[in-house]
Amino acid sequence: MARESFDVLAVFAAVARERSFTRAAAKLGVSQSALSQTVRALEDRLGFRLLTRTTRSVAPTEAGKRLLETVVPRFEEIEAQLAALSQLRDKPAGTVRITTGEHPAISILQPALKRFLGENPDLKVEIIVDYGLTDIVAEGFDAGVRMGEQVAKDMIAVRIGPAMRMAVVGSPAYFERHPPPAVPQDLTAHNCINMRLPTYGGLFPWALEADGREVNVRGEGQLVFNNLALRLSSALDGLGLAYLPEDQATPYLADGRLRRVLEDWCPPFPGYHLYYPSRKHSPALALLVDVLRYRSP
Secondary structure (H helix, E strand, O other): OOHHHHHHHHHHHHHHHHOOHHHHHHHHOOOHHHHHHHHHHHHHHHOOOOEEEOOOOEEEOHHHHHHHHHHHHHHHHHHHHHHHHHHHHOOOOEEEEEEEOHHHHHHHHHHHHHHHHHHOOOEEEEEEEOOOOOOOOOOOOOEEEEEHHHOOOOOEEEEOOOOEOEEEEEOHHHHHHOOOOOOHHHHHHOOEEEEEOOOOOOEOOEEEEEOOEEEEEOOOOOOEEOOHHHHHHHHHOOOOEEEEEHHHHHHHHHOOOOEEEOHHHOOOEOOEEEEEOOOOOOHHHHHHHHHHOOOOO
16 A cells, blocks of 8 residues: 555544544644545545544544454554564664685684674574675675675675685694695695685685795695585694695694694785675674674784
8 A cells, every 4th residue: 555545544543543633633743624634535535434523523433443443453563563673773683694614604703703692682693604606695695705805896895804824734744754845836746635616616726925926736635625624634634735724723833733834935815804785784784794894903
């Protein structure tokens, strides 16, 4: 029904319940004559009387009672639902769906959600770990996480993490059997633990750079995985060299369970960004964006 019909029914309901044009006009803040004209126009439109008017009182007819008891409550229910939705501005609720890779899910999203969810019990967050460059609009996601240079130009991107570095690592046991590589080309003689991503199809290249020289290495090896945890555990088991985010290798480098090689060939690069398609997004997503936004130390 058109918005003007909604307003007309609200006027009729006020007059019928107050049983007075004078009291209804005072309640609605309009003139008595305006209310009378509105109700008369509604009666003309329907083709029958809704109110019986006397000099002393106003009462609904049988048709008016039926309208008051059936149609009007439904419009009041709509108003109540709209009011409930408007409250989300002050108290966000609902579900936020995010597609992301495994590393940002572990290193950024999960730590932030511990506090975020505790402070917002009416919110839910669904995180889908997917290494493909998912179309978040087509797949029904509210947002996604990618490296800064991978975000499409038509998306809004918010930086959520610091600059990153990668690390080429192996266990002491592995290096007892193989000499450490001195330059990227030496990796061709090593057992490289590789990763295959659906977007790339082939093996994910190890992007190495030093003194302005870039080298993308696709080393051979006995193991290929599509996740981070298995590459790390395989390196710890001495099964080969792994190319990992530096922060994931740091604890094991500190206790000597892993050794780092080619460090000079692993410069920093832009970190993760949360991206989404429009500035018109839900209050829940807006709150999560603010929590995740990277703030320099």
